Amino acid sequence: MSSMTPRSERIPADERREQILAAATTVFGELGYAGATTDRVARAAGISQPYVVRLFGTKEQLFIETLRRTLARLLAAFRAALAEADAGADAGGDGDGEAREARLGEAYLELVEDRGTLLTLLHGFMMGSDPVIGPVARDGFLQVFRMLRDEAGFTPDQIHRFLADGMLINTLLASGVGLAAKRDRDAAELMDCTFGAHVAEVLERASA
Amino acid sequence: MSSMTPRSERIPADERREQILAAATTVFGELGYAGATTDRVARAAGISQPYVVRLFGTKEQLFIETLRRTLARLLAAFRAALAEADAGADAGGDGDGEAREARLGEAYLELVEDRGTLLTLLHGFMMGSDPVIGPVARDGFLQVFRMLRDEAGFTPDQIHRFLADGMLINTLLASGVGLAAKRDRDAAELMDCTFGAHVAEVLERASA
DNA sequence: GTCTATATGACGATAGAC
DNA sequence: GTCTATCGTCATATAGAC
Numbered sequence: 001m002s003s004m005t006p007r008s009e010r011i012p013a014d015e016r017r018e019q020i021l022a023a024a025t026t027v028f029g030e031l032g033y034a035g036a037t038t039d040r041v042a043r044a045a046g047i048s049q050p051y052v053v054r055l056f057g058t059k060e061q062l063f064i065e066t067l068r069r070t071l072a073r074l075l076a077a078f079r080a081a082l083a084e085a086d087a088g089a090d091a092g093g094d095g096d097g098e099a100r101e102a103r104l105g106e107a108y109l110e111l112v113e114d115r116g117t118l119l120t121l122l123h124g125f126m127m128g129s130d131p132v133i134g135p136v137a138r139d140g141f142l143q144v145f146r147m148l149r150d151e152a153g154f155t156p157d158q159i160h161r162f163l164a165d166g167m168l169i170n171t172l173l174a175s176g177v178g179l180a181a182k183r184d185r186d187a188a189e190l191m192d193c194t195f196g197a198h199v200a201e202v203l204e205r206a207s208a
Numbered sequence: 209m210s211s212m213t214p215r216s217e218r219i220p221a222d223e224r225r226e227q228i229l230a231a232a233t234t235v236f237g238e239l240g241y242a243g244a245t246t247d248r249v250a251r252a253a254g255i256s257q258p259y260v261v262r263l264f265g266t267k268e269q270l271f272i273e274t275l276r277r278t279l280a281r282l283l284a285a286f287r288a289a290l291a292e293a294d295a296g297a298d299a300g301g302d303g304d305g306e307a308r309e310a311r312l313g314e315a316y317l318e319l320v321e322d323r324g325t326l327l328t329l330l331h332g333f334m335m336g337s338d339p340v341i342g343p344v345a346r347d348g349f350l351q352v353f354r355m356l357r358d359e360a361g362f363t364p365d366q367i368h369r370f371l372a373d374g375m376l377i378n379t380l381l382a383s384g385v386g387l388a389a390k391r392d393r394d395a396a397e398l399m400d401c402t403f404g405a406h407v408a409e410v411l412e413r414a415s416a
Numbered sequence: 417g418t419c420t421a422t423a424t425g426a427c428g429a430t431a432g433a434c
Numbered sequence: 435g436t437c438t439a440t441c442g443t444c445a446t447a448t449a450g451a452c
Contacts, residue, residue, distance in 0.1 A: 010435055030337065034243030037427060051436055053429060119334060126330055128384030129238065129323075137383050138395070145398045156401040160376075163402065167375035168368075175345050176336030187346070190353045193364035194371065218417055245445060259418055261447060 008047050013055065020045045020052055024066040029119030033063050033127065064136055067124040070117055071140035074108075078147055081107035100152050101162065108166055109199065113206040118173055168194060169203065178203035216255050221263065228253045228260055232274040237327030241271050241335065272344055275332040278325055279348035282316075286355055289315035308360050309370065316374055317407065321414040326381055376402060377411065386411035 023044035027036045038059050039049040056062040085103040112118040124137040148154045148162060172178045172194070181187040182204060191200040231252035235244045246267050247257040264270040293311040320326040332345040356362045356370060380386045380402070388395040390412060399408040 008436065013435070016435080032240050032242050032334075034240050038429090039427075048437055049427090050429075050431095050438085054436085059428070115337075122330075122334055125379050125383040126240075126327060126334075128382050134384055138385050138388055141379075141383055141385055142392070142394050142398065145401075146394060149397075149401075159398075160402045161372075164369075164372035164376040167379050168372040171333050171349075171375050174336050175333040175349055176342050177346050177349055179336075180346055184350070186350050186354060189357075190350065190367075193353075193357075194368045216418065221417070224417080246447090247445070256419055257445090258420085258447075258449095262418085267446070 016045075016047070017055060020047075020055065020062075021066050021069050024062055025070060025114075025120050026116035028063055028066055028123060029116035032123050033133070036063075038062070060132065064133060066120060067133065067136055067140070070120045070124075071136075071143070073117070074111060074121070074140070075143055075147060077107045077111050078104055078144070079151070082152055097153055097155075097158065101154070101158060104148075104152065104162065105165075109169070109202045109206075112170065112173060113202065115173075115206070118170060118206075122170055122174060165195075169199070173203055173206055178206070224253075224255070225263060228255075228263065228270075229274050229277050232270055233278060233322075233328050234324035236271055236274055236331060237324035240331055241341075244271075246270070268340065272341060274328060275341065275344055275348070278328045278332075279344075279351070281325070282319060282329070282348070283351055283355060285315045285319050286312055286352070287359070290360055305361055305363075305366065309362070309366060312356075312360065312370065313373075313407075317377070317410045317414075320378065320381060321410065323381075323414070326378060326414075330378055330382060373403075377407070381411055381414055386414070 020041065024036075024041045027041045027044055030036075031040070036059075038052045041062070042049040042052045045052070052062065053059075056065065081103045082100060085100040089099060112121075124133065125141065127133040128137060145159065145163075148159050154162065172191070177187050178191065178200070181191045181200065191203065195203070228249065232244075232249045235249045235252055238244075239248070244267075246260045249270070250257040250260045253260070260270065261267075264273065289311045290308060293308040296311075297307060320329075332341065333349065335341040335345060353367065353371075356367050362370065380399070385395050386399065386408070389399045389408065390396075399411065403411070
């Protein structure tokens with residue numbers, strides 16, 4: 001009885017950092033950069049607040065690493081989807097890219113079904129005028145653009161439509177209009193106008 | 209010398225409220241709901257912090273009224289654009305709606321050229337899960353949808369494209385990718401892919 | 417209609433023990 | 435690797451004078 005049990009197990013810092021970043025994605029997503037507190041992130045990760053600060057230096061640094069990780073996961077999901085689309089294609093020359101477009105769209109929906117992931121991305125994009133966070137967000141956006149252009153081989157028009165639809169999905173999801181479609185007639189009609197029944201269903205699940 | 213000059217002129221409360229809401233649009237836009245402080249709003253409006261609270265009750269109420277005002281201005285701008293488009297049309301039956309689409313798009317760009325207006329709207333849409341702010345934001349979005357459907361007479365496909373393009377413009381503007389196009393090659397190509405030179409120019413001005 | 421003063425409660429970050 | 439204790443700062447909201 002001469003020593004108390006520590007509240008958290010002693011685990012490697014790398015693993016701990018990953019736990020914290022996952023927790024931070026949820027917390028920053030729901031509360032935004034300013035609204036989130038290091039204490040809430042710490043509690044979501046099951047550790048003490050000073051330890052979060054110890055591992056990341058500052059709250060700003062924690063947000064940057066959270067945003068970077070989310071952007072990296074987005075890119076990785078897109079690349080995996082691309083590989084799948086190409087593996088599924090018939091042996092002959094590549095199709096017109098419609099399979100890729102569809103598969104990328106599905107991959108995006110799966111990712112942003114997690115509200116924390118969706119909102120962390122959006123908060124990042126909205127902080128374009130922050131001198132340190134802005135460049136990180138823009139760089140992520142441009143990486144996606146280059147991937148669509150160079151790796152997916154999208155035409156300019158495909159890129160335009162893909163990005164624009166993605167941003168509309170974000171807004172429908174974040175605002176809760178997707179979820180409201182279950183109760184509200186106009187919201188349901190809006191979902192019909194914009195995306196088919198399939199997507200609407202995913203949006204509904206994700207908004208919940 | 210028995211009394212000091214008040215720091216602010218004594219003006220009617222209605223006028224004061226409008227000044228404060230205009231200032232709040234800038235401050236909430238740049239710092240977000242949580243990041244903004246009633247003190248910064250007060251200073252932007254040239255009055256004391258307690259007086260802002262006195263007039264609006266709470267910070268939350270101030271944000272709600274700021275968001276409502278911004279949404280109302282958006283609707284008003286759209287209705288004015290619609291009236292213009294119809295006034296400009298030749299006497300015969302209405303065109304296929306392309307003039308309306310173009311005029312509405314211009315009206316939107318003019319509005320979101322003000323960064324505070326743009327970001328206040330986006331912050332609202334991102335707070336869909338807030339029990340009191342969420343419904344206000346969704347209601348605004350649905351009002352826009354109904355206007356497009358009932359007053360502009362858009363087809364479902366027109367509605368889809370108009371909204372999706374709008375959301376992409378928002379993101380390009382908020383993240384600063386539009387402005388970065390002046391320096392960054394890929395950013396410039398992205399702007400080319402998505403919107404023509406005309407829109408890109410406006411986005412550039414607006415990002416500045 | 418507007419201010420000053422202030423109570424009260426976070427939050428971020430540091431110090432230092434184990 | 436992780437904690438407890440705590441300092442300094444800042445924000446919302448109230449009280450009350452003018």
